[in-house]
Amino acid sequence: MPLLTARVSENKSTTIPFNRPYVSQNELGYLTAVLEGGFTAGDGPFTRRASALIQELTGACGVQLTTSCTHALEMAALLLDLRPGDEVIMPSFTFVSTANAFALRGAVPVFVDCRPDTLNLDERLIEAEVTSRTRAIVVVHYAGVACRMDEIGQIARRHGLAVIEDNAHGLGASYRGRALGSFGRMAAQSFHATKNVQCGEGGALVLNDPGLAGRAEIIREKGTNRSQFFRGQTDKYRWVDIGSSYLPSDLLAAQLTAQLESFPAIQARRHAVWNAYHEGLADWAAAGEVSQPVVPDECVHPAHLYYLLLPDLRNRQALIAHLAERGVQATFHYQPLHTAPAGIRYGRPAAEGCPVTERVADRLVRLPLFADLDLPEAERVIDAVRAYEVV
Numbered sequence: 001m002p003l004l005t006a007r008v009s010e011n012k013s014t015t016i017p018f019n020r021p022y023v024s025q026n027e028l029g030y031l032t033a034v035l036e037g038g039f040t041a042g043d044g045p046f047t048r049r050a051s052a053l054i055q056e057l058t059g060a061c062g063v064q065l066t067t068s069c070t071h072a073l074e075m076a077a078l079l080l081d082l083r084p085g086d087e088v089i090m091p092s093f094t095f096v097s098t099a100n101a102f103a104l105r106g107a108v109p110v111f112v113d114c115r116p117d118t119l120n121l122d123e124r125l126i127e128a129e130v131t132s133r134t135r136a137i138v139v140v141h142y143a144g145v146a147c148r149m150d151e152i153g154q155i156a157r158r159h160g161l162a163v164i165e166d167n168a169h170g171l172g173a174s175y176r177g178r179a180l181g182s183f184g185r186m187a188a189q190s191f192h193a194t195k196n197v198q199c200g201e202g203g204a205l206v207l208n209d210p211g212l213a214g215r216a217e218i219i220r221e222k223g224t225n226r227s228q229f230f231r232g233q234t235d236k237y238r239w240v241d242i243g244s245s246y247l248p249s250d251l252l253a254a255q256l257t258a259q260l261e262s263f264p265a266i267q268a269r270r271h272a273v274w275n276a277y278h279e280g281l282a283d284w285a286a287a288g289e290v291s292q293p294v295v296p297d298e299c300v301h302p303a304h305l306y307y308l309l310l311p312d313l314r315n316r317q318a319l320i321a322h323l324a325e326r327g328v329q330a331t332f333h334y335q336p337l338h339t340a341p342a343g344i345r346y347g348r349p350a351a352e353g354c355p356v357t358e359r360v361a362d363r364l365v366r367l368p369l370f371a372d373l374d375l376p377e378a379e380r381v382i383d384a385v386r387a388y389e390v391v
Helices: 002-010 027-037 045-058 069-079 096-103 149-159 210-220 226-230 250-261 263-280 282-287 313-325 341-346 355-363 375-386
Strands: 062-066 087-091 108-112 134-140 162-166 186-190 203-207 306-309 364-367
Touching: 027 250, 045 062, 045 186, 045 203, 045 250, 062 069, 062 210, 069 096, 069 162, 069 186, 069 203, 069 210, 087 096, 096 108, 096 134, 096 341, 108 341, 134 149, 149 162, 203 210, 210 226, 250 263, 263 282, 263 306, 263 375, 313 355, 313 364, 313 375, 355 364
Parallel strands: 087 108, 087 134, 134 162, 162 186
Antiparallel strands: 062 203, 186 203, 306 364
C-alpha cells in the first residue's frame, strides 16, 4: 500500500487541482480480497461492512448501499409512492439529481430560494409554497452545513409532509449535536470521487423509518424479493414491486469500506485546509467585500468545500482566471434549477422567485479542497487569492 500512496504523490502536477480523490491505506488490499474471494456482485461482506459504518455515522435504523446518490434519491421517490402532479418542495440552488429523482415519477419540483448566509433552503419561505398537492420537502445541506431542521420539521409535521435529506455534502456533520442524515424520513448520501469519502461512484439510502426497510430492499433489487430468497425466507424470488438495479458491486463497497475506516484521518486533513483558508483569507475578504462561508454555532460542518462569494459575476470570472494563471484550479458551482430548460419544463419556482439563488450562482467560487492537499499547497492557494484585487 505505501507504493500506491507514493504513486499518487508522484503524480502531483505543478497545478493544484480542484479535487484529487484520497487513497486510503487498505483500499488495494480490500479490492484484492474481493477479486481473490470470487464474489464481486453486490451484497457481499464489504457491502455489509460499509453499510454498518454509514449506519454508525448517521445513527440510522437502516442503510441501503446504492450505485450513486442519484439512485438513492430515486429510491426515496419510489418509496414515497409519488404520482404525477404531486409537488415536492426543494431548493433551486442544488445539483440536478435532487430534482430529477422526483420529476422522473411525474412529481413537480417546487423551487424555493436559499438563505443568503448558509445558502441552504430558506425555511422562512417554505410554508407559502405548501399546497394540497405537496408531498415532501427535500433539504440539501450545502457544504455540509445543516439546514434549519427544527423549523423545517415543524412545517412538515403541521402539513403531514415527509422530509428527505439530500446529504451528499454532509456525512459526519451535525445540527444541535445530532448527525445529518438522521432528521428526514430518508436521506441520500454520495460517495462520488469529489466527496470526503468516495469509491469513484456510489451512494447510500439512509432509512430513519423502520417501516421502509423491507420495501427499500425490494426496490433496490429490481423489484424482486431476491434478498429474502438468499436469506432462506422464501423458496423462490419473484417480481413483487417496481424497482431498478441500484445495488453496487462489492468491489465498490470494498473501496468505500477502506475510506470509511479512514474517515477520522480524512476529516482532520480536510479541516486543517478549511481552517487555513478561513483564517488566511479573512482580512482580504473583508477588505474586498467578499463573503466567506457561514457556519452557525449549532452546526458542525465536515469541511466538504470552501467557497468565496465575490461581489459580482465579473469579479468571480476574473478570480477564476487569475488563479488559473497561478496554477490553481478553482470553479463555480450550481446554476439555478428554476431557470434551467428542464427546470422550466418540469418544475416551477416559488411565487416570489429565487433572487438570492440567482445572485449566489453568479458570485460563488470554490477553492481546491481535498484530504491530500498539504498545508504548503494551501498556503500557495491563499497567496494566489490574496494577490487578486477586487474591482
